[in-house]
Amino acid sequence: DTVAQFLDAYGMDPDAPSTNWVAGQLVQGTGESITLLDPSTGLPLLQYQDAGHHMVDKAVKAAVEAQKAWIAISASERGRRLQDAARGLEGHEESLARLESLIAGKPVRDCRGEVGKVREMFEYYAGWCDKQHGEVIDVPTSHLNYVQRIPYGVVGQITPWNAPMFTCGWQLAPALAAGNAAVLKPSELTPLTSAILAMLLEQGGRLPRGLIGIVNGLGHTTGKTLTSHPDIAKLVFVGSPETGRRIAEAGAQRLVPSVLELGGKSANIIFEDAAINDAVSGAQAAIFAAAGQSCVAGSRLLLQESLMTEFPERLARAAETIAVGLPDDEATRMGPLQNAAQLSRVHQLIDEAVAQGATLLTGGKPPTHLPAEAADGYFLAPTILTDVTPDMAIANEEVFGPVLVIMPFQDEEDAVALANGTRFGLAGAVWSRDTGKAMRVAHQLRVGTVWINSYKTISVMSPFGGFGDSGYGRSSGPDGLHEYSVPRSVWVET
Numbered sequence: 356d357t358v359a360q361f362l363d364a365y366g367m368d369p370d371a372p373s374t375n376w377v378a379g380q381l382v383q384g385t386g387e388s389i390t391l392l393d394p395s396t397g398l399p400l401l402q403y404q405d406a407g408h409h410m411v412d413k414a415v416k417a418a419v420e421a422q423k424a425w426i427a428i429s430a431s432e433r434g435r436r437l438q439d440a441a442r443g444l445e446g447h448e449e450s451l452a453r454l455e456s457l458i459a460g461k462p463v464r465d466c467r468g469e470v471g472k473v474r475e476m477f478e479y480y481a482g483w484c485d486k487q488h489g490e491v492i493d494v495p496t497s498h499l500n501y502v503q504r505i506p507y508g509v510v511g512q513i514t515p516w517n518a519p520m521f522t523c524g525w526q527l528a529p530a531l532a533a534g535n536a537a538v539l540k541p542s543e544l545t546p547l548t549s550a551i552l553a554m555l556l557e558q559g560g561r562l563p564r565g566l567i568g569i570v571n572g573l574g575h576t577t578g579k580t581l582t583s584h585p586d587i588a589k590l591v592f593v594g595s596p597e598t599g600r601r602i603a604e605a606g607a608q609r610l611v612p613s614v615l616e617l618g619g620k621s622a623n624i625i626f627e628d629a630a631i632n633d634a635v636s637g638a639q640a641a642i643f644a645a646a647g648q649s650c651v652a653g654s655r656l657l658l659q660e661s662l663m664t665e666f667p668e669r670l671a672r673a674a675e676t677i678a679v680g681l682p683d684d685e686a687t688r689m690g691p692l693q694n695a696a697q698l699s700r701v702h703q704l705i706d707e708a709v710a711q712g713a714t715l716l717t718g719g720k721p722p723t724h725l726p727a728e729a730a731d732g733y734f735l736a737p738t739i740l741t742d743v744t745p746d747m748a749i750a751n752e753e754v755f756g757p758v759l760v761i762m763p764f765q766d767e768e769d770a771v772a773l774a775n776g777t778r779f780g781l782a783g784a785v786w787s788r789d790t791g792k793a794m795r796v797a798h799q800l801r802v803g804t805v806w807i808n809s810y811k812t813i814s815v816m817s818p819f820g821g822f823g824d825s826g827y828g829r830s831s832g833p834d835g836l837h838e839y840s841v842p843r844s845v846w847v848e849t
């Protein structure tokens with residue numbers, strides 16, 4: 356597969372790709388040129404132009420008009436259109452998955468899953484369109500007081516590179532279901548699939564032209580223009596805490612509220628009475644899926660003391676069997692890191708930890724047996740470190756790579772203190788056959804999502820979000836929908 360083949364199939368010029376979906380059209384950017392490298396080979400993959408200031412303005416203006424048309428349509432009809440939008444993806448699943456795999460460097464089977472999730476999100480939130488009732492408040496005066504939920508208007512959304520289609524559908528679906536238009540900027544590293552997705556959704560659902568705008572470009576150009584645009588009424592950001600702060604500050608300048616879905620340093624707590632085989636495979640999947648480039652990655656393994664003798668070795672042997680390879684190979688379970696900067700940051704954190712006394716149990720270098728063409732790709736073998744202390748950077752910073760640190764704990768209290776000991780608060784897990792104990796510990800974790808005897812399951816039906824440096828606000832489920840509307844209280848003299 357080549358990017359050019361896909362671009363051709365979607366009517367784009369491979370030499371000057373139209374990476375933006377603006378006012379119902381695929382259009383080329385007008386800003387500076389951006390070159391993307393293939394994560395699997397390090398070779399040039401795609402060149403495109405930053406959307407630029409004018410393009411963002413055009414997308415927002417089109418969204419303002421489209422939102423008026425959208426809200427004039429009955430709620431039940433809007434629901435049908437969002438169902439149709441989901442159906443618009445039919446027949447494109449494979450090409451979207453292959454294109455994403457190529458650019459993001461993710462195993463193609465994971466990318467297929469992402470397209471399926473986008474459909475699910477649109478189907479789920481389509482069902483909410485005609486179920487967002489207001490309420491009547493029994494006020495102590497003679498008034499009739501009722502509360503309506505009204506959309507913000509146009510929301511601005513900024514997403515990262517680790518799951519481009521997933522995050523795009525995740526935030527677009529509730530935004531539209533609540534009656535908004537949305538302009539979204541994907542990561543500059545993964546620009547194409549979101550634009551194609553938006554085209555298919557908007558056309559499939561016969562949505563008003565411009566209801567979805569996708570503008571691709573850098574954070575400090577296109578991203579900044581979007582977050583400071585006067586017609587954007589709410590900001591939703593998925594990405595790192597550093598950028599999250601900038602987004603919230605940009606919003607604060609105009610008193611525009613934000614939702615921040617940020618990073619994590621999630622603890623996977625294993626008690627000695629856990630079902631050990633399940634815990635080994637659970638701990639492995641928690642960190643090495645998506646090569647650790649997942650916000651909920653279980654990157655800190657907390658083992659009860661007695662497990663320290665065998666568990667780490669078993670996990671290391673299991674990690675060494677993970678099929679690391681080219682993303683388009685169906686047998687691949689772990690691909691490269693997405694970009695060179697990410698790989699070098701991961702190496703730096705590992706080297707620093709080892710210099711401070713951590714022990715490399717496995718990994719720390721590229722896997723052996725990679726095909727020759729992958730020699731300059733951004734690969735790292737599954738990596739496990741022991742002798743890690745809670746004060747080390749590797750125990751506190753989000754690595755966003757296939758790197759697990761193992762630390763021991765004595766008892767429940769110790770486990771909770773260690774787990775809650777970072778600035779993050781996104782997710783975590785507790786493994787024990789004693790359900791009462793597992794629940795007791797789970798309820799003390801300051802995280803938005805916690806699993807008991809499992810890891811990583813999420814659903815569009817259930818709220819998701821963080822505490823502390825993992826952000827605020829919630830996505831998914833009814834809570835995720837409510838982030839996209841505000842109540843208005845109406846008083847009628849009777």
Ligand code: NAD
Binds near residue numbers: 517540599650
């Ligand atoms: P990032 O913060 O570097 O970039 C995210 C987005 O912000 C990109 O689109 C980027 O172009 C944009 N951006 C950068 N500067 C900007 C500015 N000044 N104004 C406007 N936009 C700007 O994050 P990343 O490296 O792309 O993604 C990895 C991070 O995302 C990790 O921390 C990961 O945990 C997090 N993440 C969180 C969730 C979640 O739901 N909590 C999900 C996926 C990823």
